[in-house]
Amino acid sequence: MSSSNSNHKLRQELRGEIPHDHNHDGVDRRSFLKCMAWAGTGALCVIQGGVLKSYALPHVAKHRIKGDLSFVQISDSHMGFNKPANPDVVGTFQTALDRIKALEVQPEFILHTGDITHLSKPEQFDTVSQMLKQTNKDAFYVPGEHDVLDDNGRGYLDRFGKNSRGAGWYSFDQKGVHFIGLVNVVDLKAGGLGMLGHKQLEWLEDDLKHLAHSTPIVVFAHIPLWAVYPEWGWGTEDSAHALSYLKKFGAVTVLNGHIHQTMQKVEGNVTFHTACSTAFPQPQPGAPQGPGPMKVPAEQLRTVLGITDVNYARGKHALALTDSTLA
Amino acid sequence: MTRSLQLLLIGFAALAVLSLCSLKSARAQVAASSAEVRIDNFTFNAPSITIPVGSEVTWVNRDDIPHTVVSEDQLFKSKGLDTDDKFTYKFTQAGVYKYFCSLHPKMTAQVVVR
Numbered sequence: 001m002s003s004s005n006s007n008h009k010l011r012q013e014l015r016g017e018i019p020h021d022h023n024h025d026g027v028d029r030r031s032f033l034k035c036m037a038w039a040g041t042g043a044l045c046v047i048q049g050g051v052l053k054s055y056a057l058p059h060v061a062k063h064r065i066k067g068d069l070s071f072v073q074i075s076d077s078h079m080g081f082n083k084p085a086n087p088d089v090v091g092t093f094q095t096a097l098d099r100i101k102a103l104e105v106q107p108e109f110i111l112h113t114g115d116i117t118h119l120s121k122p123e124q125f126d127t128v129s130q131m132l133k134q135t136n137k138d139a140f141y142v143p144g145e146h147d148v149l150d151d152n153g154r155g156y157l158d159r160f161g162k163n164s165r166g167a168g169w170y171s172f173d174q175k176g177v178h179f180i181g182l183v184n185v186v187d188l189k190a191g192g193l194g195m196l197g198h199k200q201l202e203w204l205e206d207d208l209k210h211l212a213h214s215t216p217i218v219v220f221a222h223i224p225l226w227a228v229y230p231e232w233g234w235g236t237e238d239s240a241h242a243l244s245y246l247k248k249f250g251a252v253t254v255l256n257g258h259i260h261q262t263m264q265k266v267e268g269n270v271t272f273h274t275a276c277s278t279a280f281p282q283p284q285p286g287a288p289q290g291p292g293p294m295k296v297p298a299e300q301l302r303t304v305l306g307i308t309d310v311n312y313a314r315g316k317h318a319l320a321l322t323d324s325t326l327a
Numbered sequence: 328m329t330r331s332l333q334l335l336l337i338g339f340a341a342l343a344v345l346s347l348c349s350l351k352s353a354r355a356q357v358a359a360s361s362a363e364v365r366i367d368n369f370t371f372n373a374p375s376i377t378i379p380v381g382s383e384v385t386w387v388n389r390d391d392i393p394h395t396v397v398s399e400d401q402l403f404k405s406k407g408l409d410t411d412d413k414f415t416y417k418f419t420q421a422g423v424y425k426y427f428c429s430l431h432p433k434m435t436a437q438v439v440v441r
Contacts, residue, residue, distance in 0.1 A: 083391045083410070119393055119407050145430045146393065149407035190399050190427035190435050232369075233433045290369050292392050 069175040072100050072107040073220070073308040075257030076277030078146065079128050080118035085280040085293035086301060089118075090127065095326045096278040096307050097134050103309060108174065109137050113257035113275060114144030114185070114222030120155050129159065143168055144222040144258060145185040153186060169200050171207050177312055177319075178211055180204065182221035184236045194223030194236035194258075201238065205245045213248050216312060216319065220255040226265060226272050229285035234259055246270065253319045255308075259291075262306065262323045273321050276306035302326040361385060361415075364436070366394050366408070366428075371436035378418065380440055385415040394434070399425045 074096055081089050100107065110132065117124035125147075132139045141160040148156055148167070157168055164170040167183040182204070184194035196204075211217075219225070225242065228234040246252045252270040260282035265272040280293040281304035296304055302325060309322040359381035365372040367389040378384065386396045388408040396405040396414050402424065405414035418424065418440040428434040 085391070119409060146407075149393070149395070149430070188429055188432040190425065190432055192432045231433070233431055292369060292390065 068314045069177055069312040070105050070107045071109050071111060071174075071310050072103070073111045073113060073255050073273075073275050073310060074100075074278055075113040075222075075275040076115040076144065076260055076279055077112070077128055078115055078118040078277065078279035079124040080121060081279055081293075083293060085295045089279040090131075092302065092305055092326060093128070093131060093278050095302060096305070097131060099307055099324065099326060100135050100137075105311070107135075107137060107309070110135060110139045111179075111220050111255060112139060112141045113220050113255055114142050115146045115257060115277075116141060116144065116156075118146055118279075120147055120149035120151070122155060125155060125159050140172070140179070140181060140220075142181045142183055142220055142222055143185055145188075148186055165203055166197075166199055169203060175312075176314065177216045177218060180207065180217065180219045182219060182225075182242070184221050184223045184225070184239075189237075192237055193230060193233055194221075194225075194239075196221075196236060196238050196242055201241050201245075204242055208245050208249075211249070214250055216251045216253070217246060217249050218253045218255060218310075218319065219246070222256065223258045224256040224263075224272070224274055225254050226267075228259060228263060228274070232285065232291040234285065234291070243270065251318050253310075253321070255310075259285075260294075261304075262308070264321070271318055271321070273308065275308045276304070276323065276325070278305050278307070278326070281305065363387060365389055366434075369394075369431055369434055371428075371434060373436065375437050375439060377439040377441060380421050381417070381419060382440070383415050383417045384438055385413055387411070387413045393430065394428045395430055396426055397429045399427065404429075 077093050078089055079093070086092060100110070112128075116128050129139070143153060143156045143160075147153070153167055157164070161168045164181070167186045169181060169183050171178060171180040173179070182196060182200065184196050186195075187197060188195055219242070221236075223236055224234055225236050225239040247269070250269055254270060254272045256272070256274045257277070259274050260277040260280065261274065261284065262276055263274045281296065282291055283289055283294050304325070306323055306325040309324065311320045311322075359379050361383040362376055362378050362385070364376065364384060364386045366386060369390065369392075371386075376384070386405070386408070388394050388410055391410055393407045393409050395407055396403070398404070403416045403426070407430075408414055418438065421440050424438045424440065426436060426438070
């Protein structure tokens with residue numbers, strides 16, 4: 001299926017050489033123009049020139065770039081989950097923390113893209129924030145639908161909603177990068193997808209108004225802001241409005257969770273990325289068993305859970321995202 | 328028509344009306360009961376159920392992931408239901424009640440109350 005030319009490129013990349021690296025940021029722009037990655041089984045699959053190729057994740061990890069800003073995205077810890085897909089979410093969360101602590105370049109902070117808890121219970125929130133203290137890093141959160149279950153999100157907001165508006169949206173700056181936490185899991189309508197709502201969209205438009213177009217932007221929200229698989233609710237009704245406000249910026253990275261597998265898409269100036277869960281995997285879109293927790297043999301569990309390391313180097317066009325499993 | 332025949336007819340009519348009334352109320356008393364909707368694999372197992380006024384519906388979550396039961400008009404709203412948790416609501420008025428899971432809003436169903 002793949003031409004010898006593509007095989008040659010593959011071998012180059014696995015050896016650490018990136019062809020067509022005009023930006024010198026470790027990303028082959030020509031080959032990665034439209035790139036979609038699935039990593040439900042611990043491999044990174046990339047569509048290159050219409051052909052699906054897979055890379056073992058440890059090889060990708062070697063392409064990490066040391067930059068000016070480094071942070072980690074974790075997601076879907078589902079503290080309190082205890083079904084067969086993972087009877088020990090505390091244990092796998094600890095493994096994720098151990099991976100963070102062992103990173104060659106330490107992150108400045110941690111982004112949690114939601115479903116912190118499984119049932120919005122106080123002790124579940126507290127366990128996660130307590131455990132995260134081991135990293136000695138600040139943590140920034142956005143809620144998942146599991147975090148706003150019983151009290152209109154009061155439990156989440158009381159803990160993590162300081163300086164936020166509405167259901168918990170906010171923004172902050174780090175080393176010239178503008179971060180925006182959005183909430184798309186409240187006031188969902190029957191039959192619909194995730195929803196940002198007009199109040200949040202108005203706030204977003206205003207928040208971006210005075211930023212220089214060269215400012216790198218990172219948007220993080222729980223449910224994907226692109227239509228991963230609407231049949232399973234994997235998308236956001238009104239994300240097109242949000243993306244239209246972001247169009248003028250040169251480098252936008254959108255970090256999401258919710259789907260418990262890594263997936264990546266590049267569309268113009270926007271790189272979309274979803275992270276693995278630290279609790280349990282879910283099937284690939286359209287799989288016959290539906291979107292629920294996916295059981296794998298116990299010894300394989302940590303190969304389908306993961307964290308994402310993000311690096312930004314000033315002057316470079318885009319942020320470098322590196323997914324790694326907990327195995 | 329003779330007077331006695333008139334009286335007889337009125338008597339029969341009254342009896343008929345009384346019988347109908349008591350039959351109807353007896354039917355209503357027997358029928359108002361309870362129904363169960365099972366939640367499993369991101370689905371309400373009955374997309375539509377029809378029940379008499381005064382009946383209760385109990386939703387039971389048999390899925391391995393939590394769900395909620397929320398009526399579109401905000402009339403009823405369960406807390407988060409973990410596996411084997413239940414939620415019951417009594418329908419006291421006729422109507423069509425569409426509901427969904429607020430965690431997974433693609434899950435929709437309805438209760439028809441007659």
